[in-house]
Amino acid sequence: MSDLDKMEVEYFRAQLPEFEKKTREFHEGKMNIKEYKSFSGKYGSYAQRMGKRHMLRLRMTAGRMPLSKLNFVVDMAKKYDVNLVHFTTCQAVQFHDLLPDTLFDLMNKALDVDIICYGGGGDYPRNVMCSPLSGVEADEYFDVMPYAEKMADYLVHYIDREKMPRKLKVAFSNSKANTTHATFRDLGFVAREDGLFDVYAAGGLGIDPRLGVLVDEGVKPEDILYYTKAMIHTFRKYGNYENRRKARTRFMVEALGSEESFRKAYQEELAKVFADGEDLKLREIRDLSSHKEADGTPEQSWRIIEQKQKGLYSLLWHPIGGSPKLEILEKVRDEAAKMKDVELRVTPDESVYIINLTGKEADRLLKITEEDCARNPFETSVSCVGATICQVGLRDSQGMLKKAIEKVREANLRDDALPKIFISGCTSSCGTHQIGRLGFRGAVKFVDKKPFPGFLLFEYGDERQNQERFGQEVGTLLEEDVPNFLIDLGRMVEASGKSFDEYLRENPDAIKQAAKPYI
Ligand code: SF4
Structure with missing residues (x-):
């Protein structure tokens, strides 16, 4: 967090005794796991699948982990012997398998280094996301990181202020790579060549994914907080408080009848926000660039x-x-x-x-x-934590990924024969399976009318700006068949002498062909 003052930090600290009290009650059996989840999410923590251990989400604002926060992560993980540290798709760091007393101490000490766990789950503004190379990337439009940090400072004040129907995810993108999916988040600020933002709203993955609606163009960066306030007001006015399944911002579009109606509703709220006179203009934008001296060229590496x-x-x-x-x-x-x-x-x-x-x-x-790194793009594949940890998960997505990597290594495929794949353990899309050229989502596969663990295969998702596309369903494979399908596909690519991308361009049905024997 960039500009949090001491009073704000102490406010968050003052909320912790209530968390401790309720967590102890949960362990004494006075609350069930569902009741506890709806309480604890606000504090950035959930009980894991069997209910005895906990996850804690350490918010890394805009994905930044300067040395002070890295020190905290390493020192605390060592002190408490944390056996699972996880980098999440929301640019946070999660600790898993924590005992209650560890949890309380961690949440308290995290505040000393401006890590706010409060509001890390539940129906609140979540960690603001930002293109991870913003400020250093050679072909970015401009550095959006300072704006993402200012946005995070602004949004933490909403945690205890205005009840929203569901969570609100805000993202910033610095280039067409659109790695934060800013064009399909609840609210996205998308940098342009001329130093301004285009603003997208009411998009998102999960069940019934939807691309964002372009609600304004050419927005001055110093005005972005007005746009966020207007989005919160729109969400509170038109969002669904009755049905959680239809409560995310993207469902407002169908509730209002069309994208045009949503855009109009949003613009009306925006006009009110500008008219009400609150000064939300951003000033004093910090330049985070390093000017240190170079000392030569490193060795050639794809990393x-x-x-x-x-x-x-x-x-x-x-x-x-x-x-x-x-x-x-x-x-x-x-x-x-x-x-x-x-x-x-x-x-x-x-x-x-x-x-x-x-x-x-x-x-x-x-x-x-x-020694602890992916060896090629396929091994950089993404998986949510999955059903061994997550209460609502259907499949062990992490287990499936590890098995697939092990088998693909044994098959000795060329490094460019397979792409990065994306795996979610259930329909919640935490593994962002809809945006991969190959995506998998936890499912059930019926064989002779009997249910078996499976994964639904998606093809041709794309996150890049102006090429956004959600993957199309191909069919469900048995979980145990996924590595063999990947190896078959990789071998088809290898035999062509081309890379995966080149091969797919010339053989658009290749994924379906390779999957056919398993579906
Ligand atoms: S996608 Fe499903 S299984 Fe995976 S972390 Fe999210 S809710 Fe859990």
Whole structure:
């Protein structure tokens, strides 16, 4: 969090005794798991599947993890022997398998380094998302990170202010890559070449996914808070408080009859917000750029990316499944602590970038992360935490990903034979399965009228701006068949001598063909 003052932090601290009281009651059997979930989400925590252990979501505002927050993550994970640290698709860091007393201490100490867990779940504004390389990416339109941070500061005040029908996810995008899905979030600010934003609203994944509605164009960056306030008012006025299944912002579009009606309703609220006189103009936008001195060129690696700051680099680190080994995270921290201006950026696909590295620093961190890192784009695949942890999950998405990677390694496929895949354990889409060229969603497969664990396959999703498309359903595979399907597809690609992308361009039915024997 960029500009939180002491009073705000103490307000959040003052909420913790209530959390502790209710959590103890839950463990004493005075609340059931459903009642507890509807209470604890507000504090950024849920009881895990068997109800004995807890998850804590550490909000990394806009995905930024400067050294102070990285120190907290590493020191606390070590102190409490946290066996699962997870980078999430909402650019947060989750600790899993926590005991209640650990949880209370963590939530309290997190506030000392401006990590606000409060509002991390439930029907509140969630972690503001931001393109992870914003400010350092060579071909970005402009750096949207300072605006994302200002937005986060603004939105934390809404946690205890105005009841909304459901959560509100706000995202910023700095380029056409649209990695934060800003064109299909509850509210998205999409950078343009001329230094202004286009604003999209009422989009989202999950059941009945919907692309966002373009509600305004050419918005001055200093005016973005007016647009957010207008969205909250629109949501409170037209959102569905009766039916949670239809309560996310995207359902307002059908409730109001059309995109045009939604746009009009939003514009009316926006006009009122501008007219009511509250000064929400942003001033004093900080420049976070590093100006440190270069020291040469690093070795060639698909994980090292040149920054727009001459002689500086970003390093991609994707631990399998988005869950780093603690000893490697600690080594990264120890090394980063010796370097100037270095910070981690959690990405929406469960990786981190380590940014502002000189050539020599990039080489050192490349070696440190090597033993706990994806070996190729396929191994950077995304999976939600899945049903072994998540209360509402249907399938063990993490288990499926690990099995697929193990089998694909054994098959010794070429590095470019398969793409990154996206896996969600259920319809909630936490693994963003609709935006992958290959996506999987937990399902049931009937064989001889008997139910078996399965995954529904999706093809040809795309997140890129102006090419957005949700994946189309192909059919359901048995969970145990997914690795074989991937290997068959990879072998078809390999035999052609082309990369996966090239092969698919020439053989658009390839995914269906490879899946046919398993469906
Ligand atoms: S997609 Fe489903 S299983 Fe996966 S984390 Fe979300 S709710 Fe849980």
